[in-house]
Amino acid sequence: DYIRGIGNTGQPIREGRDIREGDTVIVQRAGDVIPQILDIVPEKRPAGAEPYRFPHVCPVCGSHAVREEGEAVRRCTGGLICAAQAMERIRHFVSRNAMDIEGLGEKQIEFFFNTDKPALRIASPADIFTLKRRQAELPATLEGTLDRLEKIEGYGAVSVKKLFDAIDARRKVAFSRFLFALGIRHIGETNAKRLARHFLSFEALRKAATAARMPEGKGDPGNAEWQEIVGVNGIGATVAEALVD
Numbered sequence: 001d002y003i004r005g006i007g008n009t010g011q012p013i014r015e016g017r018d019i020r021e022g023d024t025v026i027v028q029r030a031g032d033v034i035p036q037i038l039d040i041v042p043e044k045r046p047a048g049a050e051p052y053r054f055p056h057v058c059p060v061c062g063s064h065a066v067r068e069e070g071e072a073v074r075r076c077t078g079g080l081i082c083a084a085q086a087m088e089r090i091r092h093f094v095s096r097n098a099m100d101i102e103g104l105g106e107k108q109i110e111f112f113f114n115t116d117k118p119a120l121r122i123a124s125p126a127d128i129f130t131l132k133r134r135q136a137e138l139p140a141t142l143e144g145t146l147d148r149l150e151k152i153e154g155y156g157a158v159s160v161k162k163l164f165d166a167i168d169a170r171r172k173v174a175f176s177r178f179l180f181a182l183g184i185r186h187i188g189e190t191n192a193k194r195l196a197r198h199f200l201s202f203e204a205l206r207k208a209a210t211a212a213r214m215p216e217g218k219g220d221p222g223n224a225e226w227q228e229i230v231g232v233n234g235i236g237a238t239v240a241e242a243l244v245d
Helices: 083-094 106-114 131-136 157-168 175-181 189-199 202-211 224-230 237-244
Strands: 025-030 034-040 065-067 074-076
Touching (some): 083 106, 083 175, 131 157, 202 237
Antiparallel strands (some): 065 074
16 A cells, blocks of 8 residues: 555555656655655656556465455465465474474475475474474485485484474473464464463364354354354454454
8 A cells, every 4th residue: 555655544645656666766764774765756757667566366376365355464365275375384383482493493494395305394383293203214225314304414413303302392382382383363372372271272172163163164153162262351253263264
């Protein structure tokens, strides 16, 4: 909207002038360091400059990219069939406020996600917890060593042990931390704690969310389990719908 010349409440800004590639712009420092484009210089706009259009399909998986009413963000609708979303879900899962698995940073996740070697591949969060077993099952042959993590550049016996120890240390975590790590939309740390306090276990929460789900995937407002979820202090219909989905 800002690029198009539309303000937060729908009113024109910059007299409705949009921003296009090649424009000369007037910039100020907003806050401490953030550069803000105040306006463009119309007389310096290149001939043939076209209005910027956000993509309507995901550049990674080709699914529709949708901006929901009232939201600023345009999202890919591909879900976990989108490689970009799948990899970001894993990155979120291992992040500090989620499962906090040391040794699985952005570069490491990218390597494990993109490798074609089954003994090393991490395509979903669950694969993290089978990595040690898959490595142990490799044959003790020259061919088998090509799949061994300690043979990968940047790893060695010590760093591999540290990674496996870090993974093992997270096989049991607080329910709220695990729930936040799943990356369910609208369920941040605070809502994860609210749900964990009410349901006490993941099994109980999953049972309620499954029972509250209608065949077409939406929550059923007439359902007792749905009413229990939306009745949790601080949890409304939007969060409940995301949970059920």
